[in-house]
Amino acid sequence: MSTSPQKPATSNKQALNPLDLYDVRSELSDEERMVQDTVARFVDDKVLPVIRDAFEKHYFPKDLIAQVAELGLLGSSIEGYDCAGMNAICYGLICQELERGDSGLRSFVSVQSSLVMYPIHAYGSEEQKTRWLPAMAKGEAIGCFGLTEPHGGSDPSNMKTRAKRDGSDWVLNGAKMWITNGSVADASIVWATTDDGVRGFIIEKGTPGFTAQEIENKFSLRASVTAALFLDNVRVPDENVLPGVIGLKGPLSCLTQARYGIAWGVIGAAQACLSEVLNYADDRILFDRPLSHNQAVQIRVADMARRITTAQVLALQLGRLKDAGKLSPTQVSVAKWNNCRAALDIARDARDLLGGAGISAEYVPIRHMLNLESVITYEGTETIHQLVVGKELTGVNAF
Amino acid sequence: MEKILVGLKRVVDYNVRVRVRSDGNGIETDGVKMSINPFDEIALEEALRIKERGEASEVIVVSIGPSEAQQQLRTGLAMGADRAILIESAEPVDPLSGARVFLELVNREQPGLVLLGKQAIDNDNNQAGQMLAAIWGCPQATFASKIDIQGSTATVTREVDIGLETIEIELPAVITTDLRLNEPRYVKLPDIMKAKKKPLDITPIADLGVEMASAYTNVAFDPPEQRTKGVMVQDVAGLVDALKDKGLI
Ligand SMILES: Cc1cc2nc3c(=O)[nH]c(=O)nc-3n(C[C@H](O)[C@H](O)[C@H](O)COP(=O)(O)OP(=O)(O)OC[C@H]3O[C@@H](n4cnc5c(N)ncnc54)[C@H](O)[C@@H]3O)c2cc1C
Numbered sequence: 001m002s003t004s005p006q007k008p009a010t011s012n013k014q015a016l017n018p019l020d021l022y023d024v025r026s027e028l029s030d031e032e033r034m035v036q037d038t039v040a041r042f043v044d045d046k047v048l049p050v051i052r053d054a055f056e057k058h059y060f061p062k063d064l065i066a067q068v069a070e071l072g073l074l075g076s077s078i079e080g081y082d083c084a085g086m087n088a089i090c091y092g093l094i095c096q097e098l099e100r101g102d103s104g105l106r107s108f109v110s111v112q113s114s115l116v117m118y119p120i121h122a123y124g125s126e127e128q129k130t131r132w133l134p135a136m137a138k139g140e141a142i143g144c145f146g147l148t149e150p151h152g153g154s155d156p157s158n159m160k161t162r163a164k165r166d167g168s169d170w171v172l173n174g175a176k177m178w179i180t181n182g183s184v185a186d187a188s189i190v191w192a193t194t195d196d197g198v199r200g201f202i203i204e205k206g207t208p209g210f211t212a213q214e215i216e217n218k219f220s221l222r223a224s225v226t227a228a229l230f231l232d233n234v235r236v237p238d239e240n241v242l243p244g245v246i247g248l249k250g251p252l253s254c255l256t257q258a259r260y261g262i263a264w265g266v267i268g269a270a271q272a273c274l275s276e277v278l279n280y281a282d283d284r285i286l287f288d289r290p291l292s293h294n295q296a297v298q299i300r301v302a303d304m305a306r307r308i309t310t311a312q313v314l315a316l317q318l319g320r321l322k323d324a325g326k327l328s329p330t331q332v333s334v335a336k337w338n339n340c341r342a343a344l345d346i347a348r349d350a351r352d353l354l355g356g357a358g359i360s361a362e363y364v365p366i367r368h369m370l371n372l373e374s375v376i377t378y379e380g381t382e383t384i385h386q387l388v389v390g391k392e393l394t395g396v397n398a399f
Numbered sequence: 400m401e402k403i404l405v406g407l408k409r410v411v412d413y414n415v416r417v418r419v420r421s422d423g424n425g426i427e428t429d430g431v432k433m434s435i436n437p438f439d440e441i442a443l444e445e446a447l448r449i450k451e452r453g454e455a456s457e458v459i460v461v462s463i464g465p466s467e468a469q470q471q472l473r474t475g476l477a478m479g480a481d482r483a484i485l486i487e488s489a490e491p492v493d494p495l496s497g498a499r500v501f502l503e504l505v506n507r508e509q510p511g512l513v514l515l516g517k518q519a520i521d522n523d524n525n526q527a528g529q530m531l532a533a534i535w536g537c538p539q540a541t542f543a544s545k546i547d548i549q550g551s552t553a554t555v556t557r558e559v560d561i562g563l564e565t566i567e568i569e570l571p572a573v574i575t576t577d578l579r580l581n582e583p584r585y586v587k588l589p590d591i592m593k594a595k596k597k598p599l600d601i602t603p604i605a606d607l608g609v610e611m612a613s614a615y616t617n618v619a620f621d622p623p624e625q626r627t628k629g630v631m632v633q634d635v636a637g638l639v640d641a642l643k644d645k646g647l648i
Pocket of ligand 1: 111145146147148149150151152153154155177178179180181220221226374377378379380381382383384398399
C-alpha cells in the first residue's frame with residue numbers, strides 16, 4: 001500500500017515513512033484517508049495482478065472499468081447525476097493510487113472524469129447531463145476528448161477541424177490525433193472551429209462519417225487505448241453542441257482539471273519506483289555489502305525521496321487552492337511540470353539502479369518510465385508548461 | 400433478529416512493520432498508518448451479509464479506544480453499518496475489561512448476535528469473545544469460517560486444528576471470525592459521503608460504570624531479534640557442524 005512500507009527502526013529514533021517523509025497523510029481528513037485506503041486496496045488486489053500482462057500485450061484491461069465505476073471513481077468530483085461529489089484532494093488521491101498501479105489506468109479515469117464528464121457537467125445542457133453523466137459514472141458509457149490534431153498539439157489555436165451550420169444541423173470535417181479511449185468511446189467530445197469560435201460537440205459512436213483507428217505500436221501507455229479520429233462530413237444535430245462555452249477556454253478549462261489530477265497521479269508512479277529500489281538495494285549484495293550501503297546509492301535514493309516529498313507538498317497545496325476555488329492555471333502548470341519531471345527522472349534512475357533487472361517487466365520501473373514519457377508529453381509538454389509560467393512572470397506570450 | 404453488534408478495533412495496519420516505542424512502553428503509533436483489525440472487518444462484512452439476506456435489521460459497530468478510533472468507525476459506517484458507538488478510552492483496554500464493556504452494551508442494545516474478530520492483530524490475545532460469552536452466559540462459536548442463520552439458531556463451521564468442525568448454537572450468542580469467512584467489500588466513494596450523516600455516539604469509558612481492573616500488567620515490550628545473514632554450508636556434515644556450533648543440536 002502506498003503509504004505503508006516502513007523500514008524497521010535501526011535506532012531509537014522514530015523511522016519516517018520513506019514514501020511520505022513529511023507525513024502528508026496526516027494532513028488529510030478522515031474522508032480523504034478513506035478514499036486513499038479504498039483505492040489503494042483496490043490497486044493492490046485488482047490492478048497490480050493484471051497490469052503487467054496488459055502492458056506487455058498492449059491492451060486496456062476492460063474488466064477494470066466496471067470495478068472503478070462501482071467504487072465511484074468516475075466523475076468523483078461531480079455533485080449529483082449518480083456521482084460521488086468528493087473534493088479535489090480526493091480526486092488527486094484517486095489519481096495517485098491508480099497511477100501507483102499504472103499510468104494507463106489513471107489516464108482512463110482522468111479522461112472520463114476531467115475531459116469528458118467535466119465539460120458535459122460544466123457546459124452541457126440538462127438533457128446532455130442526464131443522458132450521459134449517470135451512464136458514464138457507471139462505466140456503461142465511455143468517453144474521449146478530441147483536441148489534438150495531427151499537425152501539432154501544442155498549438156490548439158491553429159485548429160483545422162471545422163464545424164459548419166447546415167440548417168439545424170452541424171457538419172464536421174477534420175482529424176484528431178493521439179486520442180485516449182478514441183476507438184472505444186461511446187461519446188467523443190470533439191472540439192472544432194466554427195464561425196463563432198471553438199465549440200465542443202458530442203459525437204456518438206457509429207455516426208456516419210466518423211471513424212477511429214487505434215494506434216498499435218506504442219512503447220508507452222501500452223495498457224491504454226490511443227486512437228486517431230477522422231471526421232468526414234459528420235452530421236450532428238444542434239442538441240449535440242455543448243451550449244455553455246465558446247472559445248478555446250472550453251477545452252483549456254478541461255485540461256486544467258486533468259493536469260491537476262496528473263500532478264497527483266505521477267507521485268504514485270514515483271512511489272512505486274522508489275519502493276522497488278529500496279527493497280532491491282537492501283537485498284542486492286555487491287562487493288560484500290548491500291547496494292544500499294554505498295554513499296553513491298544513498299544519494300540517489302535520498303534525491304528520489306526529496307523529489308517525491310516536494311511533489312506531495314505541491315500537490316496538497318494545489319488541491320487546497322482548488323477546493324477553495326482559488327486555483328490559477330499557472331499554478332497547475334508548475335505542478336504538472338515539476339511532478340512529471342520528478343517522476344520521470346525517478347523512474348529512469350530507478351531503472352538504472354536495478355541494473356539488468358531494471359529492463360525486465362518483472363520490476364515496475366521500466367513500465368512506469370515508459371509510461372511517464374507520455375505523461376510528460378500529453379496535457380501540455382514540459383516546454384509548454386514552462387512557457388505558461390514564463391508568460392505569467394514576464395507578461396509576454398512566447399509560445 | 401433485530402440487531403447485530405460488531406466490534407471494530409483500531410490497530411496498526413497489517414502492512415506496517417511495527418516498532419517498539421523508544422521508552423520501551425508499547426508500540427509506536429505516532430505517524431503510523433492505523434486500520435480496522437482485519438478479523439473485525441471480516442466480522443462486519445459477515446454482519447452486513449446477514450442483514451442483506453434479511454436476517455437482521457440493524458448492524459451496530461462498536462470500538463473501544465482513543466478518540467481517533469472514530470476513523471475506523473466511519474469506515475465501518477461507509478462499509479454499510481447503520482450506526483456506531485465509540486467507548487472512548489485513551490488507555491489500552493485489556494480483554495476482560497473489554498468484554499465487560501461489551502456486556503454493558505449488550506444489556507443496553509439487546510442484540511441477537513455479537514460478531515467479533517477471533518483476535519486483534521496488535522496483541523493477539525484471542526480472549527475477548529470467549530470472555531464475553533462466559534460473563535454474558537451465552538453460547539459461543541469461535542474461529543468461524545461459515546455462518547448460517549436459521550431463525551434463532553446459528554450453524555457455524557469452525558476452523559480447528561484437525562480440520563473443520565460444524566456446530567449449532569442458540570442465539571443470542573457470540574461468534575468470532577476467522578480469515579476465510581469472507582472477503583470484505585471495498586468502501587465506495589458515495590458511501591463515504593453517506594457515512595458522514597450516520598450516527599456516531601461517543602461515551603467516555605468511565606461513564607459506563609464498568610469495572611476496569613486488569614488481571615495483568617505489561618512488564619516489557621521487546622522487538623523480535625533482527626534476522627542475521629544466512630551462511631552457506633558445503634554438505635550435510637557442514638550443516639551438522641554449524642548447528643552444533645550454535646548449540647542447536
Ligand atoms: C499516449 C497519449 C495520449 C494522448 N491523449 C490525448 C487525448 O486524449 N486527447 C487529446 O486531445 N490529446 C491527447 N494526446 C496528445 C497530446 O496532448 C499531445 O501529444 C501534446 O499536446 C503534444 O502535441 P504534439 O504531439 O502534436 O507535439 P508538438 O506540439 O508538435 O510538439 C513537438 C515538440 O515541440 C515542442 N514545442 C512546441 N511548441 C514549442 C515552442 N513554442 N517553443 C519550444 N518548443 C515547443 C514541444 O514541447 C515538443 O517537444 C495524447 C498524447 C499521447 C502521447
